[in-house]
Amino acid sequence: MSCAPPPVLDKDTPFEAWKKNVDVWLLATGVPKARQAATLIMAMKDTARNVALNLDMEIIRSDDGVAQLVKELESVFKEDDTQCTISSIERFETYVRRPDQGMKEYVSEFAERYRDLRKRISGGELYSKEILAYRLLQQANLTDEQQRLVKATSPEIKNETKEAQLK
Numbered sequence: 001m002s003c004a005p006p007p008v009l010d011k012d013t014p015f016e017a018w019k020k021n022v023d024v025w026l027l028a029t030g031v032p033k034a035r036q037a038a039t040l041i042m043a044m045k046d047t048a049r050n051v052a053l054n055l056d057m058e059i060i061r062s063d064d065g066v067a068q069l070v071k072e073l074e075s076v077f078k079e080d081d082t083q084c085t086i087s088s089i090e091r092f093e094t095y096v097r098r099p100d101q102g103m104k105e106y107v108s109e110f111a112e113r114y115r116d117l118r119k120r121i122s123g124g125e126l127y128s129k130e131i132l133a134y135r136l137l138q139q140a141n142l143t144d145e146q147q148r149l150v151k152a153t154s155p156e157i158k159n160e161t162k163e164a165q166l167k
Helices: 015-028 033-042 046-052 065-077 081-093 103-120 129-138 144-152 159-166
Strands: none
Touching: 015 033, 015 065, 033 046, 033 065, 046 065, 081 103, 103 129, 129 144
């Protein structure tokens, strides 16, 4: 087992994403069960750490300390369905490729955020393929020249076509 660093929970980390990262961390860590909750608490900041430190030390050092910790944090941080939907919309709508981000990574992250959004909202496709392709291109942070090149060499305005071109 490795000594994988525990996932950080702070004001900028969505709680559900943190929980998923904890599940992965539990599979990868070599930290004994009786110290896992304490290790996670040490990686917390702000309100999360304050809430976690309200647990009794007996609970924190128990073999099911992580489960108890997550339960305590859920009472404060778990979003209702409406909040989860709003968060997914914001994550997708505000996503823009970072200057240091490769194009393949950007396209992959764009697709992941769109999949997450579609899971939260019923009714199938949220955007037509043309609008999704437009958003992919606009949010890619390309120069005007790069955008003109992609538009000029595209046989159609479909998301799959733009993904292939940007990669």
